[in-house]
Amino acid sequence: MRRRSVVVVGAGPAGLAAADTALAAGADVTLVDSAERPGGQYHRMLPDAYGARAPEAVQHGYRSFERRVRRVLDHPRCSWWAGAEVWALERRDPGGAAPAAPAPSCPPPKVHVLAPAPGGGPRRRHVLEPDALVLATGAHDRVLPFPGWDLPGVCTAGAAQALAKGERVVVGDRVVVAGTGPFLLPVAVSLLEAGSTVVEVVEAGARARVARGWLGRPWELGAQAGKAGELLALTGVLARHRVPYRFGRAVVAARGDGRVEEVVTAAVRADWSVVPGTERAAAVDVVCVGHGFTPRLELPVAAGCALRPGPRGTSEVYVDVDDDQATSSPGVYACGEITGVAGAPAARTEGALAGWLAAGGAPRAGAVRALRRRRDQGRAFARRLAHAHPVGAAWPGWLRPDTVVCRCEETDYATVCAAAQDPTATEARAAKLATRAGLGPCQGRVCGPTIAELRHRHGTGQPPAGPTDPGSHHRPLAQPIRLGELARPPAPPAPDRPDLAHLPPEESGS
Amino acid sequence: MHRTRAVVLGAGIIGAACARELAVAGLDVLVLDRGGAAAATTAHGEGNILVSDKGPGPELDLALLSRRLWPEVLADIAARSAGRPPRPASDQAAPPATRAAEWEPKGGIVVATTAEGAEGLTRFAAGQRAAGVRAEAMDPHELRAAEPFVTDRHTAALHYPDDAQVQPSGAALVLLRDALAHGAELLTGHEVLGAVTRAGRLVAVRTARGPVGGDVFVNATGPWSGEVSARLGAPVDIRPRRGEILVTTPLPPTVFHKVYDADYVGAVGSADTGLQTSAVVEATRGGSILLGSSRRHAGFDDRLRPEVLSAVAATALRLFPALADVPVMRAYGGFRPYVPDHLPVIGADPRLAGLWHAGGHEGAGIGLSVGTARLLRELLLGDRPSLDADPFRVDRPAVLGTSDGARDTHAGSTGPPDSTGTPAQAGASGPAAVADPDQAAARNMTEEGA
Numbered sequence: 001m002r003r004r005s006v007v008v009v010g011a012g013p014a015g016l017a018a019a020d021t022a023l024a025a026g027a028d029v030t031l032v033d034s035a036e037r038p039g040g041q042y043h044r045m046l047p048d049a050y051g052a053r054a055p056e057a058v059q060h061g062y063r064s065f066e067r068r069v070r071r072v073l074d075h076p077r078c079s080w081w082a083g084a085e086v087w088a089l090e091r092r093d094p095g096g097a098a099p100a101a102p103a104p105s106c107p108p109p110k111v112h113v114l115a116p117a118p119g120g121g122p123r124r125r126h127v128l129e130p131d132a133l134v135l136a137t138g139a140h141d142r143v144l145p146f147p148g149w150d151l152p153g154v155c156t157a158g159a160a161q162a163l164a165k166g167e168r169v170v171v172g173d174r175v176v177v178a179g180t181g182p183f184l185l186p187v188a189v190s191l192l193e194a195g196s197t198v199v200e201v202v203e204a205g206a207r208a209r210v211a212r213g214w215l216g217r218p219w220e221l222g223a224q225a226g227k228a229g230e231l232l233a234l235t236g237v238l239a240r241h242r243v244p245y246r247f248g249r250a251v252v253a254a255r256g257d258g259r260v261e262e263v264v265t266a267a268v269r270a271d272w273s274v275v276p277g278t279e280r281a282a283a284v285d286v287v288c289v290g291h292g293f294t295p296r297l298e299l300p301v302a303a304g305c306a307l308r309p310g311p312r313g314t315s316e317v318y319v320d321v322d323d324d325q326a327t328s329s330p331g332v333y334a335c336g337e338i339t340g341v342a343g344a345p346a347a348r349t350e351g352a353l354a355g356w357l358a359a360g361g362a363p364r365a366g367a368v369r370a371l372r373r374r375r376d377q378g379r380a381f382a383r384r385l386a387h388a389h390p391v392g393a394a395w396p397g398w399l400r401p402d403t404v405v406c407r408c409e410e411t412d413y414a415t416v417c418a419a420a421q422d423p424t425a426t427e428a429r430a431a432k433l434a435t436r437a438g439l440g441p442c443q444g445r446v447c448g449p450t451i452a453e454l455r456h457r458h459g460t461g462q463p464p465a466g467p468t469d470p471g472s473h474h475r476p477l478a479q480p481i482r483l484g485e486l487a488r489p490p491a492p493p494a495p496d497r498p499d500l501a502h503l504p505p506e507e508s509g510s
Numbered sequence: 511m512h513r514t515r516a517v518v519l520g521a522g523i524i525g526a527a528c529a530r531e532l533a534v535a536g537l538d539v540l541v542l543d544r545g546g547a548a549a550a551t552t553a554h555g556e557g558n559i560l561v562s563d564k565g566p567g568p569e570l571d572l573a574l575l576s577r578r579l580w581p582e583v584l585a586d587i588a589a590r591s592a593g594r595p596p597r598p599a600s601d602q603a604a605p606p607a608t609r610a611a612e613w614e615p616k617g618g619i620v621v622a623t624t625a626e627g628a629e630g631l632t633r634f635a636a637g638q639r640a641a642g643v644r645a646e647a648m649d650p651h652e653l654r655a656a657e658p659f660v661t662d663r664h665t666a667a668l669h670y671p672d673d674a675q676v677q678p679s680g681a682a683l684v685l686l687r688d689a690l691a692h693g694a695e696l697l698t699g700h701e702v703l704g705a706v707t708r709a710g711r712l713v714a715v716r717t718a719r720g721p722v723g724g725d726v727f728v729n730a731t732g733p734w735s736g737e738v739s740a741r742l743g744a745p746v747d748i749r750p751r752r753g754e755i756l757v758t759t760p761l762p763p764t765v766f767h768k769v770y771d772a773d774y775v776g777a778v779g780s781a782d783t784g785l786q787t788s789a790v791v792e793a794t795r796g797g798s799i800l801l802g803s804s805r806r807h808a809g810f811d812d813r814l815r816p817e818v819l820s821a822v823a824a825t826a827l828r829l830f831p832a833l834a835d836v837p838v839m840r841a842y843g844g845f846r847p848y849v850p851d852h853l854p855v856i857g858a859d860p861r862l863a864g865l866w867h868a869g870g871h872e873g874a875g876i877g878l879s880v881g882t883a884r885l886l887r888e889l890l891l892g893d894r895p896s897l898d899a900d901p902f903r904v905d906r907p908a909v910l911g912t913s914d915g916a917r918d919t920h921a922g923s924t925g926p927p928d929s930t931g932t933p934a935q936a937g938a939s940g941p942a943a944v945a946d947p948d949q950a951a952a953r954n955m956t957e958e959g960a
Contacts, residue, residue: 088816112816122834125820409796424521424683424690426698427549433679434610436796441759441839476814477841480759483801484834487824 003028003077004360007111007130009086009299012040013065014336014347015136018355019072022134025361030128031072032081032113034479038069040138041158084115084123087479089133089302093330108133108331109303112490114481122482125490132331132358135300135319136351139293139337142316143179144395145413145450147253149289150404153260157187157290164194171196172286176263178202178251179290181389182214185234185245187288192241199282200244202265204272204291205389207247213388252279252398254287263287272392291391294449295319295338297473304329307470310340311386315453317473323372324363325354333358342385346378396454405454406447408440416451420458428471431455438472441480448472513538516890517715517724519702519738521547523678523876524868525730526686527883530583532728533692535887541686541694542715542722544701548682551732551875554844556755556790556800557678558768559877562618562670565634566641568901569853573874574642575896576881577672581615583880584608587688607687610680612795618673619648619657621664621829622772628666631772635668644671659764659832666772673768675792678876685879697722702731705742705862712742712864726890728866733810733845735855735869744862746855746904747911748870750845752808754818756826757840758833760797768792771829785818789825791833799833801826803873805846814841846872851908853901854878856885860905866890867904 004027008019011033019031033040073080089109111128141156148154155171157179163169175196177188180203188201203210214228238245246265252274253264267278293316297307300319305327308320319334321327327334335350353371357363399405401414419431431437437451438444444451452472514537518529521543533539541547561577564570584604591607604613622628635645648667653660656669690696699719706714706721714723731738735748771789790802804818819841827834849855849870859865868886871878885902888895904910 088814088819090816091813110816127816422683423696423698424547424686427546427553429553430546430549430679430683433553433677434683439796439798439840443839475840477819477838480837480839482835482837483756483758483823483827486756486820486838487827487834489820 004132005030005128005130006132006134006355006358007032007128008134008136008355009033009111010040010136010138010336011035011038011080012136012138012336012347013344014138014351014354015040015134016065016068016072017348017351018134018136018333018335018358019078020068021352021355021361022359023072023075023077023355025356025359027132027359028077028079029072029075029355029359030079030081030130032084032086032111034083034085036082038073038080039065041140041162081113081115084113085479086111086299087114087477087481088112089299089478091302091304091329093304106330107131108329114479114485122485122488125485125488126492127490130331132333132360133303134333134335134351134354134358135303135305135327135338136334136336136347136354137296137299137338139295139341140445141290142292142294142391142449143289143446144291144391145403145405145447146251146398147400147403148255148260150407150410151254151256151260152258153256153285154254154287154289157183157288160286160288161187161190164190164196170194171288172284173197174199174284175286175288176200176202176251176265176282176284177288178204178249178263178265179292180204180391181290181292182231182385183290183293185231185238187290188243189234189237191288192237192243196286198238198241198243199284200246200265201238202249202251203245203247203389204250204268204392205247206270209270210247210388213384249278250274250395250398251287251289255281260285260287266398268392269394270392271394273394273397292316292389293337293341294445295341297338297470298475298478300327300332300334300338301470301473302476302478303327303332305332305334307473311383314386314390315449316341324357325350325375326357331358340379340382342378342382346375346381349374349378396457405450406435406437406440406444408442408447409436409438411435411437413454416454417458420455426459428452428455443475444472514726515540515724516726516728517542517722518728518730519543519715520730520732520734521682521686521696521698522550522552522730522732523548523682523685523879524732524871524882525728526682526689527879528728528730528868528886529689529694530685530692531883531887532890533689533694535891539689539692539694540722540724541689541696542700542702542717543696543698546698547686547696548679551844551846552682553679554755554842555678555753555873555876556792556802557612557676557681557876558790558874559674559676560618560670560768560874561638561643561672562620562645562668563770564638564874566637568898569874569878570638570641570643571897572854572878572881572885572902575884576878577674579880579884580613580674580676580877584611584613584684587684590688590691608684610677611684612677612680613674614676614795615672615674616767616792618670618768618770619653619660620668620670620770620772621653621660622666623661623663623828625665627772631666631668645669646671657766657769659830660769661829661831669767674877675768676876677794681876682879702738702741707743707862710863712862715742724864726864726866728868728886730868732869732875733847735847735867739859739865739867742862742865744859744865745911746859746867746870746909748847748849748855748909749807750810751848751872752804752806752811752843753802753846753873754804754814754822754841754843756801756819756822756838757842758799758801758836759839761793761799761836762797763793764833765791765793765799765830769829771825785821787818787821787825789829791826791830798839799836801838805873807848810845812843812845814843847875848872849908851906853908854882855904855909856882856902857889857899857904870909 006022006027091109093106113126114123141158267275306320307317310316333354335354336347399413425431516537518541588605622631646669653667700717704716714721733750739746785806855867855870
């Protein structure tokens with residue numbers, strides 16, 4: 001009998017776990033990631049980010065990560081495509097403007113991959129036709145706009161950390177880390193280790209709410225308990241460096257002549273409305289901001305997966321998955337941050353479950369029951385996280401009419417509001433073409449959720465699209481592709497190159 | 511006194527242009543759309559206002575009328591909003607009321623890359639000149655000066671100074687806002703479900719939010735015209751024809767005109783029957799380059815097909831090989847309103863009094879919108895038409911689903927086989943007056959309905 005073929009997109013904690021269990025279930029696995037090494041955003045920072053503090057659990061986590069990398073990449077049934085990007089998914093179900101639910105027997109979409117050519121030159125197109133597709137595309141930082149956020153010297157928390165730990169580049173000498181969410185802590189610690197002075201860490205959430213979210217009902221944490229402990233350890237590091245960790249404050253402006261010289265923070269209420277008279281300026285050269293994460297949904301949307309709204313009071317949407325991590329699209333599974341932001345341990349559990357079931361593994365095996373239990377704890381953790389760090393609805397209060405909202409096209413807040421109130425431009429597409437917001441090189445990845453939220457808030461006339469409308473995530477071209485690469489016919493599905501099937505030297509050596 | 515109430519179905523560019531003409535003429539106008547304005551076919555094209563791609567015949571006549579009207583209409587709108595007499599529109603410093611249209615009379619350049627293509631292009635241009643189109647042959651130096659990055663392997667090039675470009679969604683909204691300023695009303699979120707007739711006359715359309723009454727109804731629903739007209743009980747054979755466009759990341763100025771390929775390339779590198787691609791390359795104000803275009807029948811299936819995008823890229827690179835390393839950051843597709851004989855449908859429906867049609871422009875609707883609206887208004891009010899409207903009449907075999915071309919498929923073509931059109935009537939317009947449909951299709955190599 002022919003073995004089942006599974007394509008896994010994304011080699012972060014979720015995707016790597018999926019590949020591992022799909023191999024264990026006996027499938028042929030193709031693992032695709034745009035990075036040169038597996039690990040995704042999370043493991044890029046390891047071991048340094050936590051290693052220097054040496055919490056034993058994290059160190060252990062890293063060793064098990066390394067073992068898993070070895071096991072997956074050295075597996076004879078695994079094909080590892082490094083530096084490769086999935087630029088399109090092509091559905092094979094009969095569909096159209098209003099596709100009926102496709103037959104369960106319909107195969108998953110064809111996977112269109114761009115992979116490096118042997119010896120350089122333009123990347124080659126490949127088309128994969130798997131029996132099952134596992135999407136583990138992760139998330140990127142969400143950043144809310146504020147006056148001056150388009151100045152050089154404002155960067156996302158994730159970018160700052162990647163530079164500090166991946167490239168060993170210090171983003172600045174005097175840095176404020178601001179936004180909301182537990183991720184601010186490891187970012188601040190990375191910056192400290194890289195030699196920056198962290199002036200303060202500014203969390204917009206109120207202290208009581210954050211504490212309640214993190215510390216309440218500890219019995220529910222289960223396998224996630226380590227995560228909470230880890231964060232407490234990080235606050236300890238901040239305390240040792242005498243870095244204030246302030247709650248209920250937000251960055252409301254960055255100023256400077258050509259680049260950031262000063263950041264203005266202010267006290268905010270529970271809904272993030274600014275308390276007048278509490279503004280305070282601090283001299284800095286860099287501001288790192290992160291307001292949670294936006295799941296990368298272009299591939300799930302292209303695959304036709306139904307979405308679901310995030311926890312109440314949040315504006316993000318996620319891939320809707322069932323008890324088996326299966327999406328509404330036949331043969332397509334989703335795991336990790338695209339189903340709800342819950343951190344690496346939860347992502348690994350979801351990935352393990354998705355990989356096993358996508359590969360046709362026995363659904364009632366004892367290990368699967370345990371995985372489901374842990375996955376459910378992970379989902380509870382995601383809800384807890386969202387409740388502890390909601391984005392306050394009144395954040396646009398710190399915008400000014402001339403504040404740039406879409407940085408690529410320099411569309412300002414007043415223009416977005418005017419378009420939202422224009423009775424002739426009720427459709428998002430007409431408004432997008434009129435304001436140009438979201439038409440630039442980032443294709444709305446940064447500003448998309450913000451624009452959708454502002455249109456919803458300021459819109460008159462038509463009701464906005466439903467909360468699970470794929471709207472701002474609809475990008476059928478999931479990655480930029482050069483015209484020359486696109487014009488060439490696809491190469492054979494399997495890369496005929498040994499260099500892709502093996503680890504880069506620095507990984508395979510140790 | 512009772513003003514005539516005109517209900518325009520569809521708030522795309524055709525509906526917007528018709529609403530404006532009728533509102534300016536003093537009618538009481540209501541525009542219905544099942545979604546919002548200017549967001550479907552209108553927002554998924556290139557914004558072509560072309561005379562270059564049309565051979566002598568009624569479509570070219572409509573294109574020349576429209577090309578003359580566009581700057582006049584924009585100047586009128588600017589003048590009205592500024593409260594001063596109209597001045598000719600220029601692309602420099604457009605006033606706020608018309609700025610969103612991004613009117614650019616940049617001219618088109620058609621490039622042939624084969625010997626046969628050069629011969630065909632030269633012959634074609636001679637016919638166009640006789641019909642009043644400015645078509646200037648370019649020598650290689652002129653071509654190089656005008657488009658430094660175009661392929662060296664060209665065999666002929668023609669400059670069409672009258673080709674122009676708009677941002678189509680913005681242009682539609684400019685027309686629509688002017689209609690509203692003249693008293694028209696816009697009702698979005700109203701889908702037409704059926705007809706209310708009295709004594710054989712259409713007196714209202716049923717919508718999910720109740721009936722909407724009027725004296726005349728203009729079906730301007732683009733590729734959905736077939737379905738809407740069928741719901742009203744007077745089906746016309748207008749069907750969707752899919753097209754795709756690629757958008758590059760913003761570049762420094764690289765492409766200066768609308769540049770297209772004279773060599774129609776059928777079914778390039780694809781086993782997909784019915785797929786045709788031809789190169790259409792142009793820059794937008796935002797700095798991106800738009801690359802079109804494809805044509806295929808796929809119903810209303812809106813999924814992008816990677817092999818179609820690949821074919822579009824390959825045809826574009828034949829024209830501009832220097833763009834090979836430029837990243838495509840976005841691709842989108844849309845549905846053109848296609849009529850089997852490739853001519854728009856403009857006029858009263860002989861089967862149902864009160865119903866008018868303005869549609870079926872395939873890929874040329876942005877450019878042809880203002881001429882179509884003018885002609886519709888003249889026919890509707892009994893004024894002397896600006897040009898012979900007979901070739902666009904509703905009761906022709908291709909439109910009523912009785913021609914050979916209409917038999918070739920289509921679930922949407924529900925036209926009664928025994929309607930009024932006959933082959934004899936089709937012949938009446940004569941081969942001398944109407945270009946052969948297939949040749950017209952082959953020549954109609956560029957479009958904005960994509």
